[in-house]
Amino acid sequence: MSSKPLDYENLNENVKKCQYAVRGELYLRASELQKEGKKIIFTNVGNPHALGQKPLTFPRQVIALCQAPFLVDDPNVGLVFPADAIARAKHYFSLTPGGLGAYSDSRGIPGVRKEVAEFIGRRDGYPSDPELIFLTDGASKGVMQILNAIIRGEGDGVLVPVPQYPLYSATISLLGGTLVPYYLEETANWGLDVNNLRQSVAQARYKGITVRAMVIINPGNPTGQCLSEANLIDVLKFCYQENLVLLGDEVYQQNIYQDERPFLSARKVLMDMGPPISKELQLVSFHTVSKGYWGECGQRGGYFEMTNIPPKSVEEIYKVASIALSPNVPGQIFMGLMVNPPKPGDISYERFVRESKSILESLRKRAHIMTDGFNSCRNVVCNFTEGAMYSFPQIRLPPKAIDAAKKAGKVPDVFYCLKLLEATGISTVPGSGFGQKEGVFHLRTTILPAEEDMPAIMASFKKFNDEFMDQYEDHKGYSRM
Amino acid sequence: MSSKPLDYENLNENVKKCQYAVRGELYLRASELQKEGKKIIFTNVGNPHALGQKPLTFPRQVIALCQAPFLVDDPNVGLVFPADAIARAKHYFSLTPGGLGAYSDSRGIPGVRKEVAEFIGRRDGYPSDPELIFLTDGASKGVMQILNAIIRGEGDGVLVPVPQYPLYSATISLLGGTLVPYYLEETANWGLDVNNLRQSVAQARYKGITVRAMVIINPGNPTGQCLSEANLIDVLKFCYQENLVLLGDEVYQQNIYQDERPFLSARKVLMDMGPPISKELQLVSFHTVSKGYWGECGQRGGYFEMTNIPPKSVEEIYKVASIALSPNVPGQIFMGLMVNPPKPGDISYERFVRESKSILESLRKRAHIMTDGFNSCRNVVCNFTEGAMYSFPQIRLPPKAIDAAKKAGKVPDVFYCLKLLEATGISTVPGSGFGQKEGVFHLRTTILPAEEDMPAIMASFKKFNDEFMDQYEDHKGYSRM
Structure with missing residues (x-):
């Protein structure tokens, strides 16, 4: 039988051409390892709740009421929901x-x-x-x-x-x-x-x-x-x-x-x-x-x-x-x-501000911990995360590592990130997935792991990176010149 | 200044070419009339809740709990949610x-x-x-x-x-x-x-x-x-x-x-x-x-x-x-x-079955009311709605109506549906939006208006259609031969 319309060779070429590294080879390998029972820290996607960030309470109360409008007529609703969430739900009903x-x-x-x-x-x-x-x-x-x-x-x-x-x-x-x-x-x-x-x-x-x-x-x-x-x-x-x-x-x-x-x-x-x-x-x-x-x-x-x-x-x-x-x-x-978040004077205002401030302040601390952590590693340099959710350190891969990657049939940063994943469970995205200048290598990680986990994650990264550089570098420290 | 990238003449031609009649000219006109204060019966889209169908209770309870997972730890949760909804929410948490x-x-x-x-x-x-x-x-x-x-x-x-x-x-x-x-x-x-x-x-x-x-x-x-x-x-x-x-x-x-x-x-x-x-x-x-x-x-x-x-x-x-x-x-x-709806023996089973049966039985009745209603109208023939949510009557437009449409610069079924909309507030979709044989005209309406409103809607349709046919037909009833 001849090949069929949805066989690979007959698909729309534009579909085949496009690449989306954030959920590419590294993510797929991480998912496999997770299935095998390895603990994976998914820092490939800016997905805060997946890494333990709690949702803000007020909007979730409002949306729960919107999903279950019959609750608003329940005489016990006030025991479970604050009045301003109920009022806001009614606003959205209208x-x-x-x-x-x-x-x-x-x-x-x-x-x-x-x-x-x-x-x-x-x-x-x-x-x-x-x-x-x-x-x-x-x-x-x-x-x-x-x-x-x-x-x-x-x-x-x-x-x-x-x-x-x-x-x-x-x-x-x-x-x-x-x-x-x-x-x-x-x-x-x-x-x-x-x-x-x-x-x-x-x-x-x-x-x-x-x-x-x-x-x-x-x-x-x-x-x-x-x-x-x-x-x-x-x-x-x-x-x-x-x-x-x-x-x-x-x-x-x-x-x-x-x-x-x-x-x-x-x-x-x-x-x-x-x-x-x-x-x-x-x-x-x-x-x-x-x-x-x-x-x-x-x-x-x-x-x-x-x-x-x-x-x-x-x-x-x-x-x-x-x-x-x-x-x-x-x-x-x-x-x-x-x-249109809660306003000063609303019942839920203080809680909303407390929750949102604590998330933002913690993200700011994590941005610092991560940048400093990367900059303390051999052959790694990293700009500070002024905003967004990512750290994008440059990894100065020694020539021997680049050769080893070639032998393994991998792009050098993919090679590095796969080794990092296998050694530490940290799932990042190789810089080549975002584009970079020829011969320069990076990885992207989110700054989203919980603040209390950060020191251990950065220590684990440092240990891996040290060993990697030990393995592939002729003269220790030479590329930091 | 030369024309700009997002000016109409520079848009992707495929974007300009595509047509989606369900939200096309008729819908836009109906939205305008609604803004002007006219009561519109939107039967252009299969959108049951917009026409008053109530959501099933059990799934909405589960999803409300999933949106507000902190409720599950609230000592009062059992006053507002049944135990099987709470259990199901916990299943989805897992x-x-x-x-x-x-x-x-x-x-x-x-x-x-x-x-x-x-x-x-x-x-x-x-x-x-x-x-x-x-x-x-x-x-x-x-x-x-x-x-x-x-x-x-x-x-x-x-x-x-x-x-x-x-x-x-x-x-x-x-x-x-x-x-x-x-x-x-x-x-x-x-x-x-x-x-x-x-x-x-x-x-x-x-x-x-x-x-x-x-x-x-x-x-x-x-x-x-x-x-x-x-x-x-x-x-x-x-x-x-x-x-x-x-x-x-x-x-x-x-x-x-x-x-x-x-x-x-x-x-x-x-x-x-x-x-x-x-x-x-x-x-x-x-x-x-x-x-x-x-x-x-x-x-x-x-x-x-x-x-x-x-x-x-x-x-x-x-x-x-x-x-x-x-x-x-x-x-x-x-x-x-x-x-994976509630099963026999679950607390919410009977209510779920009652709610879903009543919707389905009412839809079945409405399918009959609508088909019969259309078939009782002059120059209208309609197959029974065996399934889905629509009625698709053929409207046998008299030659004078087709001429009048041409003069107004409208496709004949669009002309008919616009007149229907202006006269009755019933917002349908002309058959030409779905494709049909040359010279044959239809409209699509959903069977979704509330059962109790159906007789009035069909009477209003009949009255409009009679007057339309009176206006455009030379010999009354001739095309029913």
Whole structure:
């Protein structure tokens, strides 16, 4: 019999081409080891609850009531739920006539989109239009929707930072477009240099690519840097000059671990610049309930906000969203709760603040423990995690290790990360999954293991790394020169 | 300034090409009228809770506890939740170490996939492998994932029934493939004739199309027919001979309103046929929590099961699923609850049975009221809704109405449905959104308005239709000959 339609050789080539290292070879091997009974520390994905972070109480109370609206009429409800959670659930009942079990409008519940617009208005100091906000099943789905509208074929290029979060490379492959890399400067704390951008665009154009969009991830994933206002102004001007739509991945906007560079949204900086650019530059900004101190990854809630996108295009994006009917409704309610948390005076306010502060403060401590830990290891150098949830140390692999990797048929950083996994159970992602300069090696780990586990994890890493370097280094310490 | 990347003229053409009538012109007009204060009966989408269907109590209790796991330790929990709901929530805690806030494996929670496999095994009498079951954000997303793996370009064709649910036409457009229609026979109760299939494939091949897949919707949407075993055997043989992968959209498998033709899954019939076909034919089957007597559309839960798909291809589908990390976890739990409802002897069993039976019996009554109502109207003929959630009457539009539509720049059935909407507030979908033979006109309505509202809705329809026919018919009653 001839080969069949869903045999490997007959699949869509774009499906085969795309790579998503965050759940790639390392993750699969870690899952196998876990099945065999080995204790695995999954630091491959920014998945806080999987590593023990407790959900915030208030939003979970509200969503539980929304799922079980009959509880509100139960005479005992007040014994189990605080009054402000009950009141908030009633607020969401009023916004969702069919409850959580009904499809919403494909753009999301109008009342929640209004809450998001109000949040953006407060954050940026400029009003936002709910009609230009679409709720999504997490930010990733939103990014995919927008890239799908942009990419027409392999002649269309999208500027993506390298190292990057592989959502971008994978989606661009899947949609048959071309990734145009621009390199972040590791020695300048992963800063963004506009000259690099210009070069990348020039090279792509030389190859016949029409560069149509640029992605920034701020705070950076996997690199952890926060973009300064000056940097953002440069980027916005660049996109304006080059006629690019800017995609602002701002999912880590609550995850800031230093005070010098607070989060600034691309939209605020754009509005501050005033016309003509503020009225013309096309910008789409993404946010999520999966990150911040919420970490509600499994709920799949997110939104994107469109700036200067013409109504006819918004309609087209709406039409495509409607094919899958609606984003999940509980995730939409989470988004509403995230942008509209308890206020001073509310019964649940103090608890909410206590819980969220303790998560954020602990993340800040962990960012320091991890950076310091990596920098204390032989042949490892690591920029501080200014924001987001990741540490991205450079591992200076000795030539003998690179040779050994080649013999094993592995990319050198994959070789290192697999050995790390087998020795310690720490499941990371090799830097090659995010892209990096030729001959330079990294790994990405989240800063999410529990604070009390951190010293042991870093000690375990150090021990492995020391032994690895002992094994593969001719002259101990030579590459630290 | 030159036109910008997200201006309409620069969007991906496939995005612009696709059409999704279920939320198209009629829905948009209905939304406008609603904003203006008109009472709208939304029968455009199978969205039971939006029309007043109450959620089943037990699954909502379980999911509320899963969202608020701290309730389980509350001494008052037993006052508000029955013991079996608490026990079931604990079962799901054990399957989700990070709770609902953690990303699951991108294929879904292993323990829930096992529950789905056990359900399929009980239903079909053949064991099912959890490794070949992927959970999804509703069935639509699953269909899109599989079509994405199949379609390589416009030379690839997918056989789709006409009339069809526009998820298929829209997704095929979006992915740049070619829809190959096969017509269902309205006069044979929307039956499927294999000769039509052969003709469609021959025509497509003549045009240079490689037909790679076939879609069946059983029970039918919008047509409501249930496929007989003989029909399914014909389809399976045909796919085998023609080397097609069969996509079995079986989301309405619980929605059956007659006893002559109970639901039979394509997989069961395939397994009954035995080797070689049962070992070779590639089949993907889809299910959801949105339909049945659950109607939990907003939760976005679903699954697909793959039969005879080689492991390397399953891996590729897994990889693509992993780009968006995981389907929403609460929706996965709903899927688990749906395939594993309360059992005889459980505290919640009787209530669950009472609630689900009353929904199903009422749907059956409504299917009859609606079919009979349409068939009592002038120039309207309608097959009985054997299954699913829709009525799809043919409207025999008089030539003068067709002329009037042309003058108004509307497709005739859109013209009729718009007038119906303005006159009565009933929001339907014109048959042209599903495809139909040249010169034949239909509309689709759900059978979901509350049973007690049905007589008034059908009377309002009849009154509108009479007046419409009075206005546009030369000789009253002539086209009923």
